[in-house]
Amino acid sequence: MGRTRGRNRVAMPGAPNRIGFAVVLAVIGFLPAACDEGSPSTLDSRGPGAARIESLWWLMLWISVVAMAVVLGFLIFAFVKGRRADAVADHRARWGEPFIVVAGVIIPAVILTAVFALSLRDMAALAQPDEPASMTIEIVGHDWWWEARYDGGEIVTANEIHMPAGEPVRVELTTDDVLHSFWVPQLQAKTDTVPGRVNHTWLEADKPGRYRGQCAEFCGLQHAKMAFFVVAQSPDDFDAWLEEQSQPAQQPVEASARAGQGVFLNSTCSGCHAIEGTAATADVGPDLTHLASRDTIAAGVLDNNRNNLEQFVSDPQSLKPGAIMPPTQLSSQELQALVDYLEQLE
């Protein structure tokens, strides 16, 4: 009768499992700390679209936390209480037990169905703003920058999308090359840009501010450096901005800037860029008519200052490898003049 059965044949939870649990709990505890203030996060929403996503996110998180706590509670209870020796011999399936039907089937089904219904409700609500949009901005994704067009293309800018705060704006999205995804986490959900298609979404910011956006669909080498900013302004400031942008480019006055305009028009630059009011009308790269009014260049990668302009114009590949802009051989005098010209394009 020396046959052993029961306890000593069942693998008991050892120290590694307990350490595993401690790690999981620690990670859960630290998650909220990772969402620091001021980052372009959906959890720091600044408009009605993102606010809706944020509340759903928190609701789902808390439901998961409660469900996880309950399940862990049972698990810990099982560990602590251990297994009764006589239970080991009992291999009968326990499907029919009320506890398993209620806690394992009915409650999860109710919770998941409710969360699914709430997601559908919010998806429908996010498709359209509450009130009709006041204007339309056309956005075109390019490798690796964003073109923004106002008034049906009368006004064109890049990587800095101005709009009035406190009202919804319709955004029409397409792409010049591959798939991109337009995402301003603090304002709205993502919307893909698809070749040959116009998708639409809307943006609304509660208050004037600068909200960072990012391409959210891998689109090639410089995907990570395809950022942009949405600049929400008071309606008056926005109208003033639009009025400025509708003007042709500032004509150079200083001798050096005039020479720089010559360099621009007579070198490769004018084959890819437009400057309204000059012979340069190409649209391969960003419209530079009001370049100096932008805070950053190269899709949010560099501050718009003299040093960065010099470096980017002479050797874009060292700052944004793969960018669709070649390096240009210029004497240092030509480069200085060119940057003098670019810097006065307000």
Ligand SMILES: [Cu+2]
């Ligand atoms: Cu992209």
